[in-house]
Amino acid sequence: MQERRVEVAVIGAGTAGMTAFRAARGSTDSVLLIEGAQYGTTCARVGCMPSKLLIAAAEAAHMVERAPEFGVETAPPRINGRAVMDRVRRERDRFVGFVVETVEEWPAEQRLMGRARFVDDHTLEVEGTDGSQHRVIAERIVIATGSTTVWPPFFEAVGELLATSDDVFDWDDLPESAAVFGGGAIGLELGQALHRLGVRVRLFGKGGGVGTLGDPEVKEAAIAALGAEFPFDPDAEVEKIERDGDAVVVTFVDDGGKTTTERFARLLAATGRRPAVRGLGLEATSLELDDNGIPRFDPCTLQCGESHVFIAGDVDNYRPILHEAADEGRTAGSNAASFPEVRAGLRRVPMGIVFTEPNLAVVGEGYAALEARSCPFATGSVDFASQGRSRVMLQNQGLLRVYGEQGSGMFLGAEMAGPRAEHLAHLLAWALTQRLTVPAMLDMPYYHPVIEEGLRTALRDLNRNLRLGPAPVPRSMDCGPGA
Numbered sequence: 001m002q003e004r005r006v007e008v009a010v011i012g013a014g015t016a017g018m019t020a021f022r023a024a025r026g027s028t029d030s031v032l033l034i035e036g037a038q039y040g041t042t043c044a045r046v047g048c049m050p051s052k053l054l055i056a057a058a059e060a061a062h063m064v065e066r067a068p069e070f071g072v073e074t075a076p077p078r079i080n081g082r083a084v085m086d087r088v089r090r091e092r093d094r095f096v097g098f099v100v101e102t103v104e105e106w107p108a109e110q111r112l113m114g115r116a117r118f119v120d121d122h123t124l125e126v127e128g129t130d131g132s133q134h135r136v137i138a139e140r141i142v143i144a145t146g147s148t149t150v151w152p153p154f155f156e157a158v159g160e161l162l163a164t165s166d167d168v169f170d171w172d173d174l175p176e177s178a179a180v181f182g183g184g185a186i187g188l189e190l191g192q193a194l195h196r197l198g199v200r201v202r203l204f205g206k207g208g209g210v211g212t213l214g215d216p217e218v219k220e221a222a223i224a225a226l227g228a229e230f231p232f233d234p235d236a237e238v239e240k241i242e243r244d245g246d247a248v249v250v251t252f253v254d255d256g257g258k259t260t261t262e263r264f265a266r267l268l269a270a271t272g273r274r275p276a277v278r279g280l281g282l283e284a285t286s287l288e289l290d291d292n293g294i295p296r297f298d299p300c301t302l303q304c305g306e307s308h309v310f311i312a313g314d315v316d317n318y319r320p321i322l323h324e325a326a327d328e329g330r331t332a333g334s335n336a337a338s339f340p341e342v343r344a345g346l347r348r349v350p351m352g353i354v355f356t357e358p359n360l361a362v363v364g365e366g367y368a369a370l371e372a373r374s375c376p377f378a379t380g381s382v383d384f385a386s387q388g389r390s391r392v393m394l395q396n397q398g399l400l401r402v403y404g405e406q407g408s409g410m411f412l413g414a415e416m417a418g419p420r421a422e423h424l425a426h427l428l429a430w431a432l433t434q435r436l437t438v439p440a441m442l443d444m445p446y447y448h449p450v451i452e453e454g455l456r457t458a459l460r461d462l463n464r465n466l467r468l469g470p471a472p473v474p475r476s477m478d479c480g481p482g483a
Contacts, residue, residue, distance in 0.1 A: 009138035016313025016329035017144035023333030036115040040096040050092040050169040058196035079198040081174030118281035140336040147314035151269035175265040182270030195230040205234035214368030215415040221399035222417035300344035302332040358398040359421035364413020376406040380462025387454040395419035409437040
């Protein structure tokens with residue numbers, strides 16, 4: 001068995017691990033990056049980028065389908081599933097290639113391919129992908145092992161007809177139909193995209209969740225918009241899942257309370273991800289673990305207890321989003337290099353986006369969190385049904401709700417289901433970062449005609465409800481007296 005001693009060992013070469021490695025290398029060359037399977041991040045391989053490639057194809061098909069509503073006569077779109085998936089895989093591989101090239105430019109002696117397992121607080125045993133055995137003794141360690149897909153065990157009754165969200169992007173062709181399970185971001189995005197690409201879809205949620213929305217009015221608007229396009233039950237009552245030959249048979253209670261059976265070509269499990277800590281041997285350390293086997297850590301410094309071990313990215317399950325993983329990796333890597341001197345790292349305003357149409361987004365604490373801490377806040381809203389630019393684009397559906405603090409007029413956050421909400425979410429996150437008041441936000445310029453005028457309408461409503469300004473002009477158009 002080969003033995004190595006290093007100052008910092010980073011376990012996992014995803015977004016958090018790569019960033020931690022680079023941050024630690026800024027202070028020492030005695031750093032080792034250990035990857036258990038293959039280079040290329042979750043985002044590039046099975047997450048952000050391939051899902052957006054599939055969504056882009058779906059949007060193209062949807063635009064052709066709706067063209068007659070603009071007076072543009074077209075033939076119904078013909079979906080070439082093999083061509084769609086070929087482009088998804090090709091472009092996915094291109095994104096992955098960029099990541100792999102970056103990692104392989106780093107010194108070979110600072111990289112090790114193999115599965116790591118803790119033997120004690122400072123020692124890792126690594127089984128190399130080539131069968132070699134290594135013992136790594138590290139003064140400090142960063143855990144950045146990411147996450148893996150999970151699904152209920154009874155899904156396995158359908159055998160190879162079960163696919164996870166990771167599997168979708170390796171499909172050669174689109175299935176005729178799919179039962180999609182999961183009302184979170186992944187299930188919503190894949191469910192709508194597959195539907196728009198000609199796959200017969202039924203989406204089964206659980207517990208009433210719709211992405212990360214917590215505002216009941218916004219959630220209702222999102223359910224209405226998505227449910228008008230394809231069958232979506234955010235709190236489905238599924239009685240049985242079976243396999244019959246080449247079909248997945250799902251028995252469920254429909255909207256009318258009637259027990260119904262429907263057959264599908266695939267069962268797509270988009271039922272979440274769990275931190276990848278299994279097999280890591282954390283029980284051999286002195287670290288305090290929570291009920292899910294994750295080390296307890298400080299979310300500001302990423303330090304596990306008072307130890308020399310740090311954790312970053314999806315594995316800590318704090319904010320499993322790419323830009324958060326990068327920030328956490330930077331903090332964890334820097335602190336591992338400078339230990340025992342440890343500093344709080346950057347924590348940005350929380351922001352989550354679901355790339356359905358309409359987009360779903362939460363900025364700041366969100367409605368449920370504000371209610372939970374009994375914050376004295378007011379709300380303002382805009383229904384996109386009559387918003388000018390949204391109607392022009394035939395994307396006039398959804399609801400935006402903004403929140404402000406009573407007394408101070410501070411902007412607190414927003415939830416939305418609306419057209420191009422991915423951009424509105426960024427504007428609002430920046431406003432929250434700058435600690436703007438609602439009146440200050442209303443003093444900003446709003447061009448015409450843009451969707452941001454809908455945001456102005458919501459802020460005016462909020463301003464009035466905070467008793468900081470007059471009531472908005474009733475039933476006014478953006479180009480009329482309410483401009």
